Amino acid sequence: MSTMAEDGFASNKRDPVKSSVGGVASQKRRQHAVAVRKERRESLVRAKRLCRVGSSGDDADTPLNNAMMVDEEESVLDAQAAAAVEELKSAVANQGKGAMQKVVGALRELRRVLSRTEFPPIEAALEAGAMPLLVHCLAFGSPDEQLLEAAWCLTNIAAGKPEETKALVPALPLLIAHLGEKSSSPVAEQCAWALGNVAGEGEELRNVLLSQGVLLPLARMMLPSKGSTVRTAAWALSNLIKGPDPKAATNLIRVDGILDAITRHLRKADEELATEVAWITVYLSALSNLATAMLVKSNVHELLLHRLATSTSLQLLIPLLRSLGNLVAGDSQTTSAIFMPGQEITDNIIGVLTKCLKSEHRVLKKEAAWVLSNVAAGSVEHKQLIYKSEAVIPLLLHLLSTAAFDVRKEVAYTIGNLCVAAASEQDSGRLSLILDHLVSLVEKGCLPGFIDLIRSADTEAAKLGLQFMEMVLRGMPNGEGPKLVEREDGIEAMERFQFHENEDLRNMANGLVDRYFGEDYGLDR
């Protein structure tokens, strides 16, 4: 059933776009291109994934990889989608000989149209009436091929805009049913993929799925040791439990065998599977106290550390690091369970974080600095361990002056946390400045970095800068503080807050200026 357009698509080469006659038309094109680009960008970061190639790989059709589509191509695809749906309609209505084959053939054609490009003609297909037909094709007892093609179509429809994903609602219970252990593996996997896209749409749909009982069968698909099915199920689960309601996460950890599967995969699985499982631990550690406790009891933090130390895949490092970060940031029970064994584990954590800080990836640097700042917020012993570790301090100082803004902010938290200790509750919340650290870090040149933060437009960063400056002004011995601050243009930086709309920052800055640069300042110079 090949059309002219299909022949044109057979090669990966494309004719250059023909510019239309007259400026108005080309301007319209440009505007359209800009709007289209914007939408593409948004779709790029959606938590849904298109299925372009079948897992069996026996499909002769090679999908195309064009990021930008031109008007003509879109309308051609739309027409193809409508035609395919029409074909499916008549095939389903047909009762005669070979009806089943005709249905499968029509489904396959629709699936191809929906898999050809990054932005399939979903709307056209839905408008032509694809959904009720696809639901029909999911009926129990249908041949595997039919179920597979139908689920594949639904997967790609669900990967579109929110309203397109929502169109799958009538199909959901059937998709869930086909996750069952009696289903063939490719069928179950394709259904899991479709459900993962639906779950990625938003909280409302997640709740619908959960109430329809998706969790148990999907979790069971994660128990085997390998296979693409395990990976797809893990990804779908991560979309399902991401909350903000912690119920799903808590229910997941309760499923028999899941905890074992998670730790097993973290320890042994290939990087692709480990990545999806690591995202599950991200959400478990962020949302569910029960899950966190159970994970820690199974020493998941050691697994995370080991994998962090040995892997180089950015895909994997991000969720590993974040899971670790969630554990470190947790309640005191969790953190004492992690840090209890002694300083070896703290050394390991610092080592792993140093590795991430040295990476060239912004996200890794930022989140590693965040985790380190939380370690530095711990006991004085923790601060000393960080401070003593050779590589860390020079690295932090370097990042404070050269890294991207969001990285610098987290590094600032770390450095500041190293300089002051929250005293125990008995002391009614008094704070102790750790002068050794403060003096040394200032001497090594960290002050300009903090003053830079004061100058930024970000309120939180400005507050950090001012708070650090206060420590310097108060704590540096021999009254050196004010001189140092002045030398680094700290006074000018504070003056910016004279007209600032934020009252807190205004008061903080003015308070410091009044107290440390008041009447008596400079008289003895």
Added chain:
Amino acid sequence: MAMMVLDVDPKADSGFPCWNPVRRRFAPESPFFESGNIERELLAKQIALDLGEEEKHQLWRLLDEDCKDLFCPIVGCRARLTSLENFENHYNSQHAAACSVCYKVYPTSRLLSIHISEAHDSFFQAKVARGYPMYECLVEGCGLKFKSYKSRQRHLVDKHNFPSSYDFFKNKAAHHPSKKAREKKIHRKQAATAHKREEVEEEEGTTNQEMDVEGETSVDSLTSALSNLTTGSTPSSVSFGRRNPRGLTFVPRSVHQRNTKKPEDSTPPP
């Protein structure tokens, strides 16, 4: 190893919120994790889309700009900032008008241009010497001009309710004699007797003292007067006409007393 510590009450120091080291936790959908989440999806689609590193970086930059809804935090300014890095540029160009001659900074370009005319423009001084009313009223919209610094001062006090201690420009230049006047003075000194010299110096001395008296009083009242000039709420401490810190003079709420300085010394006019 004994560690030097300095105990402090976190709420002391007149309410300054001291640095308190606490663990920070974020919900999974917190904006804090946004860039990591985006990276996850980009990486997943990277294979499908065949994005090169360069294209990915471009995307990052576009996403960065989209995500920020940043506005200038200065009262009354409605500028939208495209990134945190641009805030510095925006601030320096819009909110800090600096004199390129003496580096003093003013909060409005109008005040800056008045300063430049009165302090660095010899043409301005020439016209003043010839009796033209050159000293503009500082209140925007008033439009009146005056022949001397002092008469403008009086106008501000009488008509615009400025505090009498107000000395906006600390304009020592008003008392700084012109070259001709200086020459004349030297002439007179040479011709005069020691007795006359004393008289003249006394005169100068009182002028000095007057200036110092004006300079001594607090700039607090300045604030309330200036709030009529500024666009928003009253800042609690104000300093205008102060130089860029590289030149070190900063005037906080209470003003420096520079009793030791003579009018004709190396201090350049404001």
